[in-house]
Amino acid sequence: MNGSAADRLRRLRWVLTALFTTMNAIGLIVLAWIVVNEDADRGTAEVTSSLDRVTSAVSRQVGYDGGVVSFALVNSDELNNACPQFAILPGGAQTFRPHLSGRTCVPMDTGVLNGLAADAIHTGGLVQGYQQSTDGRSVLVRAQPLLNPSGKYLGAVVASADLTDTESAHTRFVLLVVGGCVLLIAVLGFAGHLLSGRSIRPAAAALQEQEVLLAETAHDLRSPVAALRALAETAQANPDQRAALLPRTVQLASDMGSIIDSLLVRARLAAGVEQLHLQPVWLDQLVTDIAESAHTGGAQVTVTAAPTKVNADPTLIRRAVGNLLDNAVRYGRQPGAEAIVHITVYGGTVTVADHGPGIDPSTAADAFDRFSSTGGSSGLGLSIVRWVAQAHGGVLSVYNADEGGAIFELRFPQAA
Known part of the structure; x- marks a missing residue:
């Protein structure tokens, strides 16, 4: 794989995001497919139940006396003027005048219904299927054969139910499920991107x-x-x-x-695999030793120190103060003049003052950032000093002196 390690990590984050989103999307799609099918089956079951109620009730109310089919009880039942509608048809078994319920809920071709009645009589059982009304609507039809007292088929009850409302409700449900899935996938994708970033x-x-x-x-x-x-x-x-x-x-x-x-x-x-080696340190003696052993290249370095003790890691303190001194020697001078640096140690504070051009106030806050410097260096020296101060519970400050030059102040908590 080409590119830097950082580029590979960024690509890995997108790969993890895509994998997380894809797996969740597949799960959501499968769940949505199951839910949508269950809703469709539920709608069909409800319509089928209403048709079964009509055909069963009407078939019990059809009379047969002396070869004559009677619809007296059917006409007096409230189902005769309700939906779903029904028709009592001979279907070729006997000859009698077809009976249509008093209310037309959906216009149907009587010939089509009579054919379904014939199918029910021929098979000797229930016949159910989808048909179209004369005005193009989808209709669920159920045919139940009728038997006379001698056990012979005399016709069939055919009930019809309009599926328009059921299909519209199912369509709305599908759109709701699809929209919810799209929204959830987007949310999961965003969450996956955050989680992959954290991982x-x-x-x-x-x-x-x-x-x-x-x-x-x-x-x-x-x-x-x-x-x-x-x-x-x-x-x-x-x-x-x-x-x-x-x-x-x-x-x-x-x-x-x-x-x-x-x-x-x-x-x-x-990395958290090692702790600071804190011990009592005479800060004034340590700073004086650093100044005396430093290679200052002819710069004038003076130290004014009062006895002060801190709990610190002497190796890191030596490095931090050395960086401040090196920074002052390098950049704390006027053009054509030698560097003049004065170090003061008092009360757990090390102050390094130079006679250079000072620090631009607008960039002073960035002076301690890695790879950022106002003097043309990499900026790492001061960032290391700040890190050492923070690791010891101290602070590094910088400001300009009234008479010119920068002052760096490194403060540590004093030992008891």
């Missing part, structure tokens, strides 16, 4: 941490690697200075190892 969030966070770790490694190793190369070139060009340059080379290698170790600790802490 890949740990992988995305791990990928981001990996990218940040690589960027921070490159950022922090850039200066010592350049200094190590300069020392090696100097030693190569001046063999008589090798003995003097060797301790500095060893120190740089040690610093690089410490940087890598602190980066690994940072990654483990961010």
Whole structure:
């Protein structure tokens, strides 16, 4: 699969969304098909029940006396003037005048109905099916054969029911089910997209941490690697200075190892697999040692420190203060002038002030974001400082001095 790891994660999210939506859509479609068919069967069953009630009642009311068919009881029954309508037809079994119910609910061809009566007499059982009325409506017809007292067929009762209302109600139900399914699929698709995003969030966070770790490694190793190369070139060009340059080379290698170790600790802490190694630390002594051992390139660095103790991880504190000092030396100077940096330690706070151009207030809030910087750097140095402060329950602030220059204030909770 081509593309970056981030692109593959984004594609995976869409694949998971599509899979989740498709599976739910299939389930909804099957459920909708079952519900729609049940509704259709229910509607047909209701109409069939009404037809059965009519044919059964009417067939019991047909009289037969001396070969003459009587409809006296049928005419007096309320079913004669209600819907569904019915007809008593000979169907070719005997000859008598057909009887049609008093109310015409749906116009039907008598010849068609008489044919159904003949089918019922021929089969000796119920005949039911769909027909069309003379005006084109769908009609359900049910024919029940009639027996005379001697057990011979004399005709059949044929009842007819208009299906227009039933079909209209079923159509509305189908539209409601289809619309509901479409809406549910859309909602489930959106929910699936959110769930898939949450499911890949740990992988995305791990990928981001990996990218940040690589960027921070490159950022922090850039200066010592350049200094190590300069020392090696100097030693190569001046063999008589090798003995003097060797301790500095060893120190740089040690610093690089410490940087890598602190980066690994940072990654483990961010991943939650390691805890801060907190211990009582004299912040004033630690900052003074950092300033004395830092490679400032000729910058004027002064330290004013009062005894202050904090509970902190000394490795991370050293790195955070080192980044602030490095930032001030690099960018806290006026054009053509050497950098002047003053560090103050008091009450659990480390203040690093420079004499540079200061920070634009409109971009001060972004100065601590990764890969964002007002001075042309990668922006990782200050983001690391802020992370160290937050990990210790502290805060990093920045503002401009009245006389010019930026002031970075790193505050830690003091130890009891």
